Amino acid sequence: MDVKPVSRKGMYGEIVLQIKAMIDRGELRPGDRLPPERRLAGMFAVSRNTVREAIKALAEQELVESRQGAGTFVRSADEARFAATLAGVILRARPSLRDVFEARKLIEPEIAALAARHASPGIIARIEAALDEQERAVRRGETGADHDQLLHGLLAEASGNTVFCEVVKALHEDFIRSRVQALQSQERREASLAAHRTIVEAVRNGHVMQAEKAMRDHLEEIEAIVFARDHRSGA
Structure with a gap:
């Protein structure tokens, strides 16, 4: 290796x-x-x-x-097992990017709120480590997309709800994220990083309402950036 x-x-x-x-x-x-x-x-x-x-x-x-x-x-690919998961059901539906954002705006603010309420010191340390990694990636000029995905997955884990873990896994799958890969920019990276800091701080301090609002603001901001660029490109 x-x-x-x-x-x-x-x-x-x-x-x-x-x-x-x-x-x-x-x-x-x-x-x-x-x-x-x-x-x-x-x-x-x-x-x-x-x-x-x-x-x-x-x-x-x-x-x-x-x-x-x-x-x-x-692990080997197990199509039968994958198809039986909630993530598999969502992925087979091949949702549009707008559908993905609408679902995320409904689900992930609640995940952040539950994370603020239930997160243990151990999972908070893992979330903070993921945030540190994202920041280093952005400073190197990388997208930080994998670290972004990891952080959102850890927040779902911190919520204590296994269904949310499956849903977030599906909504952040590579084939969905690749649709906006061409739209990645320093503006989007910095916006994501700043928003993640606010979310993580609220979760760390157990501020439920602030965590929920910070996640909603984050998703709305990223949605606006993505679709503004999409409109300008004529896609």
Whole structure:
């Protein structure tokens, strides 16, 4: 495995992104066993706890599975299992971008409110780490889209509602996000980053109404940017 040490210890999200990229490139194939935790920790120059967090996140995304006494393996595509999930139902419907935004504006403010009410110190630390990673990506001139997706997924996890986790996973899937990839700009990146800071602060402090409002304002702002650009492009 050709990996790069992560930029800061505790940044398990960077490990997640590197392993996902290796799966996408075919360097890791279904059924392949990941190296043991100790070896991964050395390869990425992080602690074993950080590696465990990364593996947990990959398992939650159904990319790997841990088998007792055997190790962690890349999962094979299981169309029957995927089609049975709520995410699969949503994706098969191939919603329009406007439909996606309308759904997100209904669902994600409530997710943020529940996260502010229920988030544990542990999940808050993971959310803050994802925000730090997004900021570093934006400062490097990258879109930060993967970190954006990770942060919204963690907020859903913090809400304590597994249905919301499935819905957010579907609404942030790659094929939907790719529709606006060409519309990414520094304006959108900075707006997303600033809004995420406000949301995370409200969740950290347990401010339910502020978290809900901050998420709604964020989605409305991004929606306005996306569709303003779409209109100007004549698409």
